Amino acid sequence: MIPLHDDNPTEITPVVTLAFIGACVLVFGWQMSLGSRGNEVAVFALGVIPAVLLQRAELPPELVLIPAALTPLTSMFLHGGFMHLAGNMLYLWIFGNNVEDAMGHVRFVIFYVLCGTAAVFGQVLQNPGSEIPMIGASGAISGVLGAYLLLYPRARVLVAIPLGFILHTMRLPAAAVLGIWFLVQILSSLSAGDGPGVAWFAHIGGFIAGLALIQVFLRRGVRLFNPPRT
Numbered sequence: 001m002i003p004l005h006d007d008n009p010t011e012i013t014p015v016v017t018l019a020f021i022g023a024c025v026l027v028f029g030w031q032m033s034l035g036s037r038g039n040e041v042a043v044f045a046l047g048v049i050p051a052v053l054l055q056r057a058e059l060p061p062e063l064v065l066i067p068a069a070l071t072p073l074t075s076m077f078l079h080g081g082f083m084h085l086a087g088n089m090l091y092l093w094i095f096g097n098n099v100e101d102a103m104g105h106v107r108f109v110i111f112y113v114l115c116g117t118a119a120v121f122g123q124v125l126q127n128p129g130s131e132i133p134m135i136g137a138s139g140a141i142s143g144v145l146g147a148y149l150l151l152y153p154r155a156r157v158l159v160a161i162p163l164g165f166i167l168h169t170m171r172l173p174a175a176a177v178l179g180i181w182f183l184v185q186i187l188s189s190l191s192a193g194d195g196p197g198v199a200w201f202a203h204i205g206g207f208i209a210g211l212a213l214i215q216v217f218l219r220r221g222v223r224l225f226n227p228p229r230t
Helices: 015-033 035-046 068-077 082-103 105-126 138-151 174-191 200-217
Strands: 002-006 156-163 166-173
Touching: 002 082, 015 035, 015 068, 015 082, 015 105, 035 068, 068 105, 082 105, 082 138, 105 138, 105 200, 138 174, 138 200, 156 174, 166 174, 174 200
Parallel strands: none
Antiparallel strands: 002 156, 156 166
């Protein structure tokens, strides 16, 4: 199920959401300019490696560009491929603008970074000895999805559902779309191995962080469980 659009306009221009999208696109362009070997080095140097973050292992000196404590932040702007980037940015654009609208620009920045950091530790604590780098904005975006679920559960979301070679479109409540999304993360995490792949526990950790933090970051006068704007 692929979300395409929500029927929920915003009151403010989502400059932070646009800035995050622009930054991720620019960083991905930089990654591609490095070539395959240079990109691999960047991922190891700027991605989160659980064992390194927890000081159970060390990177070779030539790969150390920043302190390991900063990699939860830098990893949010790196992506493993075009589809990884495109999928994350699609979700961020559809759901991020309304969450930014409910919080305001500065609060949204702090919320996004905190959710991304919580997502990192959701994955790190599940496999603390892993030496596989973790990258991507999906953990932070998962927090945005959790916030949207509590803010606008009745908003209608246009989704595309692949049926063989045909994409069937329909409008569903955000509660259904995001509830199904979270269920998929849970079920997928149960069968996930320890090798490279999707960081399911980061998605789960980010989503739970979004649910837990949303009330703290709302602008004055904004409440949870709002009807969608028209």
